[in-house]
Amino acid sequence: MTHTHHRVGPIESLKKDYVVLVMASRDVKYENEGERFKKVMEVLAKHMPVNLGNMVVGNKYWRDEEEIMMRFREYGNIVHGVYIDQEQVKQVLKDLKAAELGLSVVVTGVYEDVFKMLKELGLKPHTVNLSLGVWGRKERLPPEEVLEITTMCGHCMVSPALVMKLVSEIRKGRLSPASAAVELAKECVCGVFNVKRAEDLLRRIVRSKA
Amino acid sequence: MVLIDQGRCIGCGICIPYCPRNAIKLDPNLKKAYIVAEECVECGTCARVVMCPRDAIVGVVEGYVREVRAHFSDPYTLHPSTGIPGRGTEEMKTNDVTGRFKRGEVGFAIDIGRPLVGVTFAEISRFIKVLNTVGVMWEKANPILYLLKGGLEMGEFPEELNNVKLHSAVLEFKVPIAKVRDVIEKLKYLAETTDTVFSLGIISRVDDDFTIPVIEVLRELGLEVSPWAKTNVGLGRPLVE
Ligand code: SF4
Numbered sequence: 338m339t340h341t342h343h344r345v346g347p348i349e350s351l352k353k354d355y356v357v358l359v360m361a362s363r364d365v366k367y368e369n370e371g372e373r374f375k376k377v378m379e380v381l382a383k384h385m386p387v388n389l390g391n392m393v394v395g396n397k398y399w400r401d402e403e404e405i406m407m408r409f410r411e412y413g414n415i416v417h418g419v420y421i422d423q424e425q426v427k428q429v430l431k432d433l434k435a436a437e438l439g440l441s442v443v444v445t446g447v448y449e450d451v452f453k454m455l456k457e458l459g460l461k462p463h464t465v466n467l468s469l470g471v472w473g474r475k476e477r478l479p480p481e482e483v484l485e486i487t488t489m490c491g492h493c494m495v496s497p498a499l500v501m502k503l504v505s506e507i508r509k510g511r512l513s514p515a516s517a518a519v520e521l522a523k524e525c526v527c528g529v530f531n532v533k534r535a536e537d538l539l540r541r542i543v544r545s546k547a
Numbered sequence: 548m549v550l551i552d553q554g555r556c557i558g559c560g561i562c563i564p565y566c567p568r569n570a571i572k573l574d575p576n577l578k579k580a581y582i583v584a585e586e587c588v589e590c591g592t593c594a595r596v597v598m599c600p601r602d603a604i605v606g607v608v609e610g611y612v613r614e615v616r617a618h619f620s621d622p623y624t625l626h627p628s629t630g631i632p633g634r635g636t637e638e639m640k641t642n643d644v645t646g647r648f649k650r651g652e653v654g655f656a657i658d659i660g661r662p663l664v665g666v667t668f669a670e671i672s673r674f675i676k677v678l679n680t681v682g683v684m685w686e687k688a689n690p691i692l693y694l695l696k697g698g699l700e701m702g703e704f705p706e707e708l709n710n711v712k713l714h715s716a717v718l719e720f721k722v723p724i725a726k727v728r729d730v731i732e733k734l735k736y737l738a739e740t741t742d743t744v745f746s747l748g749i750i751s752r753v754d755d756d757f758t759i760p761v762i763e764v765l766r767e768l769g770l771e772v773s774p775w776a777k778t779n780v781g782l783g784r785p786l787v788e
């Protein structure tokens with residue numbers, strides 16, 4: 338599962354996008370795993386995520402947030418929080434470290450910035466998954482500005498046609514970029530789609546092609 | 548499969564742009580929406596998200612082929628072989644407690660068909676056969692490998708799956724760092740000869756001084772590494788050092 342990987346765009350835009358994923362390995366069998374995840378969700382929610390997801394329930398724009406915070410399986414849970422600045426991520430990591438839950442934590446984002454945060458917090462990067470981008474018939478891909486939005490759902494559930502439809506609605510004054518971003522976020526079941534970044538990218542598309 | 552109930556549909560077209568595979572069409576004569584079965588990968592997005600005014604989108608997955616599609620395309624479905632949702636495994640996300648990738652080893656996650664182009668089982672089979680010539684250590688828990696008939700060496704899927712399209716499929720394996728060049732050579736060949744795309748992820752342990760040993764090899768090969776990456780921050784316990 339590489340669903341938080343392979344986002345694209347200019348570095349300034351990527352620097353406003355961090356996904357914190359917390360996962361319980363099936364090899365470990367944590368006691369009271371559900372309780373541990375309730376604590377994780379408290380931490381993720383406390384630091385104002387722009388999206389929140391739980392693989393059992395869904396994302397916060399499609400499902401009830403209370404259910405996302407509370408409902409877990411016995412084993413093998415996965416949850417995500419999405420943030421737009423480094424300070425938020427640092428606070429999340431600080432709290433997760435202090436909570437000593439023993440669960441695996443992965444931060445996806447500009448990795449040099451992530452490494453800097455870890456150093457400041459006295460943590461060490463254990464393993465990385467680097468992105469070497471897209472190979473093969475790239476001419477079959479949607480335009481780059483659409484991909485910047487759709488790649489924020491690594492399962493590719495966010496439809497390029499919906500992006501273009503919503504851009505047209507924004508141009509006609511029928512929809513705000515913020516509401517359009519929320520509509521797109523509903524398609525990303527896991528809740529890893531950065532709604533705020535999508536809003537900025539939609540504004541950019543609306544401005545660029547009248 | 549996901550269906551549009553023709554008796555209920557009023558042809559408003561709201562659902563059409565929501566499909567990431569452009570599989571929903573409008574019949575101009577009947578003024579009803581319908582789903583093109585060969586293009587639909589059973590991702591379930593339309594049934595989940597569209598506010599259909601007539602509740603005409605019905606999510607029913609029936610039959611072996613449609614079930615296979617749903618397991619690989621709908622992140623909300625728990626995969627029977629891994630027990631986790633999605634197309635892949637725990638990969639490096641839990642490497643701090645599983646030690647799947649050791650120092651001196653490099654992991655590859657090749658997401659074929661991603662983003663948005665899709666891939667057939669026949670093409671996945673071709674990738675497996677080409678990569679087999681390098682002698683990679685396949686991730687045995689990867690759900691796609693469970694569908695092979697005749698073992699990994701053969702790299703063949705059941706005949707009935709060959710033309711079936713998935714939204715994407717991840718192949719996962721590892722090699723010693725000395726073999727990275729050989730794998731990249733094969734991937735360059737696959738990139739030149741495929742009719743689809745693939746997104747490439749490369750997994751490595753990080754040294755204590757925060758350096759990533761594989762980056763030097765990739766740079767020597769003239770490859771561009773994105774600033775975007777996934778970092779396991781080592782909070783899992785018991786920790787594999
Ligand atoms: S949204 Fe519902 S009623 Fe409208 S075209 Fe689609 S299936 Fe038919």
Ligand code: SF4
Pocket residue numbers: 549565566567568569570571582586587588589590591592593594
């Ligand atoms: S299930 Fe997915 S691929 Fe099939 S029609 Fe619905 S949105 Fe499109």
